[in-house]
Amino acid sequence: MQPTAQAPGQTEAAKSQFPAMRADFINPFITSTVRVIATMAAIQPLPGRPRIKTDSRTYADVTGIIGLLGEGVEGTMAISFAESCILRVVSNMLGEEITDLNNEIEDAVGELTNMISGAARAELETKSYSFRMAIPSVITRRGHSIAVITRFPIVQIPFETDFGPFYVEACLHQVPKA
């Protein structure tokens, strides 16, 4: 993807410190998401155009969140699914029909978050960014909203499937190395 313009209203400090809309930061999240969903659920997601969120909230039915803590860079990654989409993804992963947003869905979204962030981190490693492992959290409630409290821009990547949409959001920023 090509670099995208900063959203209006961002501070000069954020602009100067945050390179996250560079393709080398965003593409690992796109490729790892497509690879994980395609491999584990046999569903080919179609990525849309990444954008910087100008509103602070995402509405979804299930969301997995994981911290991205590394040497010189830190942030978060979230993946938010519509109910129809995640029910099909998890049903395909487990080889049995799941019809409710139950504990199995929460567990599976945690594992998907883990896998996608792990694959993205591995790709970012090749660009000299090193991250530590983290444990994901999952929120399940129909129509919940996710608001990441940060002064740095959040990149949202929409994905379409035959079973509904999902979104990956990443907020990465550089920090002084220890």
Next chain:
Amino acid sequence: MLDTNAKILVVDDFSTMRRIVKNALKSLNYNNVEEAEDGASGLEKLRTDHFDLVVCDWNMPGMTGIELLRAVRADPSLKHLPFLMVTAEAKRENIVEAIQAGVSNYIVKPFTPQTFGEKLHAMFGEKAA
């Protein structure tokens, strides 16, 4: 060669991945499978029962997979136990660390049942079906 009656311990904090691994094992005719939710409970099972293979995640709360691997290799009664690491950690340094700790083979998530079978067969010097 790993007998289809082999007793296998699957260690992962996510029940989803335990089920996916169990399904992959079942497709290879391995049905004698037990589960543990973390390294500590896995080690307890290994010390109180006989297993022929461990399939283990790396990133778990409490005792991690690499800590379980080191504990297994340090235990005279378990040190030769085949140990397959299944993990989202694809960093070269993680793979090197696991090899140095004595892992038998290593699968990076995401994986297909076919990949799982190939890695398992490779551990026991078999050709994949």
